Amino acid sequence: MKRAQITKAYEPLDLNETKIPEAPAGGVVIKTTYSGICHSDLHQWEDEVSMGDGSVFKFTEVEYYKFPVTPGHEIAGTIYSIGSNNAGMNHKIGDRVVVYSWAACGHCKYCDEDWSNMCPERLRCYGFGIPGGYANFVVVPEAKHALKLPDSIPFEVGCMLPCSGITTYNAVTTIKPVVERFVKFEGKASVLIVGAGGLGLWSLQIAKAVLPKETKIVIADLSDEKLAVARERGCDDTVVWKKGMTEEDIIELTKSKGRDGGFDAIMDYVNTSVTSTRVFKCLRPNGMLAMVGLFGGCGQYSLPSMVLWSNQVTGVFVGKLHHLQELIELVATQKLIPPPLNYFKLDQVTDALMMLKKGTMRGRGIIKFD
Ligand SMILES: [Zn+2]
Ligand SMILES: [Zn+2]
Incomplete structure (x- = not known):
């Protein structure tokens, strides 16, 4: 061999x-x-x-x-x-x-x-x-x-499937109970995917297949070219984090793409000091931030907001054997690109x-x- x-x-x-x-x-x-x-x-x-x-x-x-x-x-x-x-x-x-x-x-x-x-x-x-x-x-x-x-x-x-697939499947199923609760109580939910690269595009397709249909799915990226692909693949809205914008403006723009002031769940596939600190500020009360991207430094969060709004922050690292089994069944029946x-x-x-x-x-x- x-x-x-x-x-x-x-x-x-x-x-x-x-x-x-x-x-x-x-x-x-x-x-x-x-x-x-x-x-x-x-x-x-x-x-x-x-x-x-x-x-x-x-x-x-x-x-x-x-x-x-x-x-x-x-x-x-x-x-x-x-x-x-x-x-x-x-x-x-x-x-x-x-x-x-x-x-x-x-x-x-x-x-x-x-x-x-x-x-x-x-x-x-x-x-x-x-x-x-x-x-x-x-x-x-x-x-x-x-x-x-x-x-x-x-x-x-x-x-x-055993790497980018299982990781995004694990992330989507991790936020799913939070999204379902908002849909149950408020009739809708909003989800932000950070990064329109390979992981983000997998995540979009899996989220569309797995999350309640009342969920608005938005993707953020620096590149509008990458976001154009995400739009073709059916995300509900996109947000370009343009160079030169102030951090306040980026956060306001991002929040405005969610619902009632932000997002119920966020999956951060970039997960650097910048993106993580940024998107934490875009969470709605009782929302969940799932961190997925690796080796991006460290973030800064308002600890009182975390407590007062009972937000959840969790890490997602690859996935378990049953995730891969479920994902294979899902991909076999869905047309994932x-x-x-x-x-x-x-x-x-x-x-x-x-x-x-x-x-x-x-x-x-x-x-x-x-
Ligand atoms: Zn890998
Ligand atoms: Zn062991």
């Missing part, structure tokens, strides 16, 4: 070959069809991220995370081989699957309850602590993490990571395997 591995920060990924692994007992081996290239892969390659409080997180300081690492947590492919002890999983050779990437250790009390986000070894997931999809074969130690992909979902869309794709071969991944770093990647980077 061929794979591309991070051996040292910023060094070109090492392309090497090794034997196709045996499927372990209880697990399967997948022949990769497509594998997404994500910003998290870039962070690993750089081996450090700013936590926003002055501290820096280094992957290689985690005890069980060691270079070389085969990145890639957005994996779609077919079942190549099946290990023993797989009774009840119903996998067949050749089945189309996507991998639930956030499996963590798989056997602690948290993992057993589908709460792997809390696993003490939660970096033990595909493309981080265990080998991922920058390879034409991937071992899935627990067969339940290889979820069947219906024929109606192309592989290219399928491989996005994926973001534009930018195809690479395995030996071009270092170039792809450089494009992500420079911000020159147009659309979503994806490795196509033969």
Whole structure:
């Protein structure tokens, strides 16, 4: 099998070959069809991220995370081989699957309850602590993490479901009870999505499919070009945060796009010091701010407003196994439009990571395997 591995920060990924692994007992081996290239892969390659409080997180300081690492947590492919002890999983050779990437250790009390986000070894997931999809074969130690992909979902869309898909699905279902309560009591609700990039557009489509139809969905971005795509895809209104506007004007303009002074729920896919501080001021009483974007510094909030209006602020990090199962069912029946794709071969991944770093990647980077 061929794979591309991070051996040292910023060094070109090492392309090497090794034997196709045996499927372990209880697990399967997948022949990769497509594998997404994500910003998290870039962070690993750089081996450090700013936590926003002055501290820096280094992957290689985690005890069980060691270079070389085969990145890639957005994996779609077919079942190549099946290990023993797989009774009840119903996998067949050749089945189309996507991998639930956030499996963590798989056997602690948290993992057993589908709460792997809390696993003490939660970096033990595909493309981080265990080998991922920058390879034409991937071992899935627990067969339940290889979820069947219906024929109606192309592989290219399928491989996005375990990362951008699951994250936005988790965000929308996190705000959903708040939105439903406002619709129940007031007959309507307003939701703001911050960022009209890949995550924002996924979020828009999922929100339209999952939230009550009385919900007004608005997207904010710096770029009116990106917002034009959001309008084409059915958002009810958009707000351009134009350069040169004062912060007060931006906040007033944004609030005016909501209802009665703002938004009942906000999903911030950018989540920097600027956007987070800004949109907190656009929340209506009893509203919820879901923070999704990573590594954006730290925000400033009025603590009395938070208390007096019983607002909720919550973080949303990827999602659980059941989220991915539900999302696959949803995508199979809805016509979701994926973001534009930018195809690479395995030996071009270092170039792809450089494009992500420079911000020159147009659309979503994806490795196509033969
Ligand atoms: Zn990802
Ligand atoms: Zn665990």
